Amino acid sequence: MLLTSLPTTQFRHGRMVRVVFLHPDLGIGGAERLVVDAAVALKSKGCDVQIWTAHHDPTHCFSETLDPDLPVVCVGDWLPTSVFGYLHALCAYLRMIYVAFYLVFFSGLEYDVVFCDQVSVCIPVLRLSRHRKKVLFYCHFPDQLLTQRKSALKKLYRAPIDFLEERTTGMADMILVNSQFTAGVFRETFRSLKGVQTDVLYPSLNTRTFDRPPAEAEGTEGLVPERTSHLFLSLNRYERKKNLGLALQALAALRSVLTPGQRAGVHLVVAGGYDDRVGENVEHYAELKELASQLHLEDCVTFLRSPSDSVKVALLRACHAVLYTPNREHFGIVPVEAMYCRCPVIAVRSGGPLESVADGETGFLCEPTAEAFSQAMEKLVAEPRLRGDMGRAGRKRVQDKFSLQAFSQQLHGYIVSLSQ
Template sequence: MAKKTASKMNIAIIHPDLGIGGAERLVASHGHKVHIFTAHHDKNRCFEETISGTYCIRCFPTSAHFLPSSCFMCIYTVVFYCHFLEHTNFLRRLFRKPIDLVEETAGKLSYTLKPLVPGGFDKRLRENVEYLEELKNLAEKEGVSKQVTFIMSCSTSERNVLLSQCLCVLYTPKDEHFGIVPLEAMAAQKPVIGCNSGGPVETIKNGVTGYLCDPNPREFSMSMAKFIQDPQMAERMGIEARRHVIESFSTKIFGQRLSQYLVDVTQNKID
């Protein structure tokens, strides 16, 4: 929601779960006053930006008190940013069906390769718990449990250290709506190996900033082998990856485009 005040606005963001996700990291004020209303905000499992005091965050755990009554006292323009929910239950499948048809990205994420790297782990989500247990069992079965470290939720500083030490980054979700991980990796000057569907197709330049693969172990392993056999190539692609992110997906560029979009939508609404 955005209330216009000249070129600056009061922006209200309604977010059901203010945890670890790309949308949280891309909320840039650009001079606007940002208020975030959420039903869940765990300060032990969230991006630092959401607890730095930059934004006014109000948590309403009870749905009956979720929407602030004051928002109905002003004229607002509503912009809907849709996060693609996983097909994990009937309601989510029902919600995603028309979106899948429009975007032509239908496909069940249950077939997604599970990443053996750090990620946002939420013990409230049964899928997260089950996936972690499945991965640990798989590592034991394959005899690599001593070579694999599972980091359920890492801080920004921990992530930066891991990115600085790695050769490349694997991003395994299939039909991901966008995905901030490839952008963070490329910003850290690392090439990315991702699935050739969904968001990575937009953010990864195949053969230039990384590789786009079919979602199967063989293609991912072949791409990994290229970087292992030629670390200099990985370094060159990493340099190009950082240039690509700065030119097209930096917080400044991305934020300016979103800010202008909100201003344009509000002006058209009022005019």
Template structure:
């Protein structure tokens, strides 16, 4: 499929088959005061990219964050008073203070406030509900509060009582939000279950143009190895990825970084196949790795998962867990193969079916998650919620 065909597909299609309409005007907000807020601002996270993309639709908006990490060169971010305290160094310790910070962020008052939230940013108050329109894009209700089985930071039994208190605070301080957007159906369901609110689904933006259009030499690599990409932490199941490669007798490349590196290197030494580690590859190198891989192994329950979309944009199929975001980003049997198992042997039949998949179809499917598609959907959401 040519680059032109891919871009045409991006303009016309959505991942769920719904049409993406033409540009939506936000001119009615030009003379209104607007704020866009985010939690803490790190270097390269997917949530930070969502914040940037939302802010790009509202170029005159003030941009607020709790703090930005050391070394982050992001202009025009207004940090909260929390940034001037030692609490900025430890997110877990700062967490109970965050609702107070969002309520004392600024004395300014805004007509429209759009939050990018994965902790307490959706509780921000920069006006009153009668005069201020509050919208919140949610990456997930705070997992360490609401889904501790997914996030070890909240799983300690000693934290059960504080967690219940913070859950009550989260609910009480977010009643003023007029509209929620969720980054996936998985997150929309959590918003309904935990907060009793509905949400429109707007999948996060992926730079599919970059990943689907590499230099010519990268497009003709022989696809001989399996690939695992992500943060090297326990719930990402990289130990299982290594076990799958070992059982399949196929070489593996593990790309990323994280605290589990030493454990994973020990597991790789026992795998019986060649396992190479790529520590913090840049985007160009990551694209090379995707284009050279036989398949991306992704046996992970994620809220959404940008990595599988990047892989499909490179024509690389995904073998993963039939849960969470993969149900949205992978079409089972067409752009990847999914299984209800975290046992290495159960992935071997999937590897034997890779030739069934059309790589051009993978690229076309991934285009539905493009930055252009995100911009169109988020503009429509903002327009619909502020034109009243």
């Protein structure tokens, strides 16, 4: 159902700020988690909030988006996401342009600020509004760096898209990034925007899901063998850039140096977002299953696709460490989730984990090799007390640096400043 107006509430200048979020696909992922948390945060501050998107599947989404008090408006899902498996970026751009065009010209919606992320090409359309609205763009990472250009045809196809990304990003009234690492990459990538200010707003952790008493949460029964004494967890979408194969290779390397008794108690769960509509998810899941077979790990690896929030929390509480394998990840909320659950993190020594994980205190930062990861895993197997020590330190680090309260306060300040 399309909502034509947002209720007006009072704040010091006469009415509350009305915010619309524009996001391409409201599925399950780090970017989606941030958008939902941002919407919830602003709502907790009294803002009127709607989320507009080109796709929202009630069976494949975060539970907060099913709350009638947080309206989600889906338009343009009839537009293709690809053309015969190609042109994904172009289709994403067209879908977001359609969402923005519908918002501006057909919705009749009154709003003050638009929060958009991932796809900046919708910003010029938002500028066409009769009464110019302020636009906040949240840059998770430059889109042009998330795809490879192995052929001349791909380079030719991406050239105008990359140009549009840079030009339209610069049209936002305010630009936020998710880490100091991304801020540096932003300046290196968008050279014409060097004079544009970018503020860092770290993603927060909405701890409501994680704070449920263990008695009310699901357990890991049926997910891992009963004999498991050391459980490791990989938690990422089934995408090749997440380097999930490294977790399997690290497990194989670890098993090769353990005693038979220790080896029998070690298990790995590979869990993450999975969408049947996304060809890469389907293909990479099959690739990982095949790799596990080649490494003779079938009996000590469990693959989970799109686990529920309660299952994810149960795994984080039970595991001895999270293996976070992406290289040069712009931020990554998984290490923060793990640390809040008192779980050590073994991550690649690059990108966002350099800012979220304290090496040697809340986990280990390693080179992206099976040997380096397996050595960190072996320490946790050999020294059981490390899990408790690092877990307590991780929980405190999240509470100090990545609390929802701090995130909400900072984001609300940006939104109010834009609306004045």
